Amino acid sequence: MKITDAKVIVCSPGRNFVNLKIFTDQGIYGLGDATLNGREKAVVTYLEEYCVPALIGKDPRNTEDIWHYFYKGVYWKRGAVTMTAVSAIDLALWDIKAKTLDTPLYNLLGGKSRDRILVYTHANGKNLEETIDKAGKEIDKGFLAIRIQSGIPGIDHTYGVTEGNKPYEPAQQGLPREDYWDTSKYLNYAPRLFDEVRKAFGEDIHLLHDVHHRCTPIEASRLARELERSHLFWLEDPVTAELQEGLRLIRQHSVTPIAIGEVFNSVYDYTSLITEQLIDYIRMPLVHGGGITHLMKVAAMASVYHIQTGFHGATDLSPVNLAATLHVNTAINNFGIQEYMPHPEIVNEVFNINYHYRQGYMFIDDTPGIGVDIDETAARKYPYSTACLPVNRKSDGTMFYW
Ligand code: CS2
Ligand code: MG
Numbered sequence: 001m002k003i004t005d006a007k008v009i010v011c012s013p014g015r016n017f018v019n020l021k022i023f024t025d026q027g028i029y030g031l032g033d034a035t036l037n038g039r040e041k042a043v044v045t046y047l048e049e050y051c052v053p054a055l056i057g058k059d060p061r062n063t064e065d066i067w068h069y070f071y072k073g074v075y076w077k078r079g080a081v082t083m084t085a086v087s088a089i090d091l092a093l094w095d096i097k098a099k100t101l102d103t104p105l106y107n108l109l110g111g112k113s114r115d116r117i118l119v120y121t122h123a124n125g126k127n128l129e130e131t132i133d134k135a136g137k138e139i140d141k142g143f144l145a146i147r148i149q150s151g152i153p154g155i156d157h158t159y160g161v162t163e164g165n166k167p168y169e170p171a172q173q174g175l176p177r178e179d180y181w182d183t184s185k186y187l188n189y190a191p192r193l194f195d196e197v198r199k200a201f202g203e204d205i206h207l208l209h210d211v212h213h214r215c216t217p218i219e220a221s222r223l224a225r226e227l228e229r230s231h232l233f234w235l236e237d238p239v240t241a242e243l244q245e246g247l248r249l250i251r252q253h254s255v256t257p258i259a260i261g262e263v264f265n266s267v268y269d270y271t272s273l274i275t276e277q278l279i280d281y282i283r284m285p286l287v288h289g290g291g292i293t294h295l296m297k298v299a300a301m302a303s304v305y306h307i308q309t310g311f312h313g314a315t316d317l318s319p320v321n322l323a324a325t326l327h328v329n330t331a332i333n334n335f336g337i338q339e340y341m342p343h344p345e346i347v348n349e350v351f352n353i354n355y356h357y358r359q360g361y362m363f364i365d366d367t368p369g370i371g372v373d374i375d376e377t378a379a380r381k382y383p384y385s386t387a388c389l390p391v392n393r394k395s396d397g398t399m400f401y402w
Contacts, residue, residue, distance in 0.1 A: 001026055001100070003060050006052045006092075008034065008044050011379035014346045015169060016040050016387060017318040019374055020047060020088040024060055028099050031374060032091030033287040033321035036084045038171055038388040046085045055089065060096045067293040083265035083290055090291025091324050091370065099369040105324065106364075109296060109331035116361035117329045119313075119340035120145035120208055120233070122168055124161045127151050128193060132200050144360035145206035145233055145337060150193050154185045159212055159390060159402065167344050171316065171387040179390045181214060181400055187223055194230035206233040206337075208259075213240040213401045214392075217249040224254035233337065234259040234281055234310065240401055241269070247278035259283050262312035266290060267298045274305050281310035281336050287321040288312075292328065299332050308336030315341045319351040323372045326355055326364040338362060350378045 005023040010016070018034040034043050051070060058066060070086045071077060098105040106112060121143045125131035131150040138146050149160040157179050162168050190209070197207060209232060215223060220238035227235060236259045239246045250258060259281035264270065265288050273279045282302050289295050299309055309332065311325050322340075329335045340362060343351075354371030355364045365371065392402045 001059055001061055003055045003058050006047075006055050008047050008052070009374060009376060009379055010040065010044060010384045011350055011382045012384050013350045013379075013382040014344050015171065015316060016384055017350075018044055018088075019318055019320055020092050021374070022055065022060065022089070022092040022096065024096060026100070028096055030060070030092035030095030030099065031320050031370065031372060032088035032093075032095070032291070033318040033324070034084055034088035035287060035316060035318050035321070036080055037316040038176075039081065040384065042081045043084045043088075046081055047088065051085055051089060060093050061100070063090065063093045063097060063293055066090075066093060067290070071290070078266050078268070080263070080265050080288055084288050086294075087287050087289065087291040090293050091286065091320065094292045094324070095369040102368050104364070104366045104368060105292075105327040105370050106330040109292070109328060112330055113333055113335065114330060116363055117326055117335070117338050118145065118360065119143070119338045119357070119362050120147055120206065122147045122149070122341055124149035124168070125151065126161060126163075127153070128196055131193065132197060135197060135201065139201065139205060142359035145208060147208040147210060147236075147339075148193065148197055149210060150189075152182070152186050152189050155182055156180060159392065160210060168315065168341055170314075170389050172390065173385060173387050176388040177390040179392045179402075180395050181392050182395050183215060183219055186214070187219060190223060191226040191230070194227055194232070198230050203231065207231075208233045208236065210236040211238045213237045215239055217246040221250050221253035224250050224256040224258070227256050228254060232256055236260070236283070237262065241273070244269075244272040244278070247273055248276070251278050257281065259310050261289075262314075264289060267294065267301065270298060270302075274302050274307055277305050277307070279307060281308050283310055283312050285312040285317055285321060286324050286328065287317050292324065295328060296332070299328070299334060303332070303334035308334045310336045311338060313339030313341065315343050319343060319347065319353050320370060320372045320374075323353065323355055323364065324370045326362055327370065330364060350375055350382065
């Protein structure tokens with residue numbers, strides 16, 4: 001079996017997506033997600049200029065060797081752009097392998113460890129009342145786990161909080177918007193927010209919260225400790241994790257579970273976090289973390305240290321990534337939870353999907369391969385348009401983490 005061609009498909013049904021399609025001499029093709037929010041074209045160039053020509057003629061079944069060809073074989077290892085390209089190739093090859101064997105992908109990853117995938121959704125409001133109101137609406141849809149984000153009194157616009165009833169979309173057309181941030185206002189408000197949410201909905205619902213890397217380790221320790229009384233499912237990205245040792249301080253001070261890694265792209269971002277048991281959930285998505293080949297190894301390493309998965313699943317990852325992630329979630333033993341933000345309807349004009357949500361869980365069908373297809377004619381109706389994530393400053397103007 002040989003790879004005969006590969007093409008990068010860029011489209012923008014409501015937001016930008018990049019996908020890779022790999023063709024073989026046996027008429028079977030595979031799809032991989034290559035979307036890197038706000039930096040899409042960098043991955044397109046990387047794939048088109050450097051990867052596609054090198055793929056032609058290779059046997060697509062050699063997923064392990066091809067992964068290392070594009071990882072070890074490249075002098076400039078790691079980094080989000082490189083790893084997103086590697087991920088797209090890897091996903092497309094696993095798609096081909098499973099289609100060739102006429103079986104859903106999860107069967108090649110260990111088969112079924114479960115038949116439904118616990119998911120969490122998002123509720124965010126401009127203030128406490130609106131946040132509680134929106135969380136109530138998600139509970140009415142049957143969700144058992146909800147990420148709660150709220151506008152903070154005294155801060156004009158908070159990342160992760162949508163305006164009005166618009167769907168959640170952090171990237172905006174053109175150059176990045178500038179947001180402002182005040183950690184002390186946030187630290188005073190967040191524990192009160194969760195007290196009220198618990199009061200409104202009781203103890204049974206799982207609550208999650210995303211700090212978006214905005215605290216120092218000692219600030220995050222205070223927050224994690226004060227949130228203990230609200231029994232969070234997890235506190236996400238409490239600190240920026242370039243410094244893995246930063247997580248030690250939080251662990252010393254609190255038993256609030258910690259999730260981290262949506263911006264990671266290799267196991268080397270996780271080594272101390274996993275082996276020192278400084279976290280509870282890994283978040284690195286398939287699309288940026290080396291695809292199936294690498295993520296299965298990271299998940300296996302995490303499982304040895306009693307760490308579970310909670311893969312990133314925002315709407316800026318394409319349905320191909322979501323479906324592939326559901327296959328992994330079906331197969332591995334140390335699955336924890338899956339983030340699920342439904343794509344708006346327009347996305348389904350371009351992607352034919354093989355999963356659905358029902359009463360707090362996602363279900364994936366038995367279509368061979370990853371199971372998602374792309375309609376290229378529909379994709380052409382939605383051309384790419386530059387959009388970026390905001391930048392973030394402290395209230396005195398100092399540049400800060402986004
Ligand atoms: C968020 C994302 O889903 C999450 O946990 O942090 O919305 C994230 O900000 C975006 O995916 C960035 O592209
Ligand atoms: Mg996050």
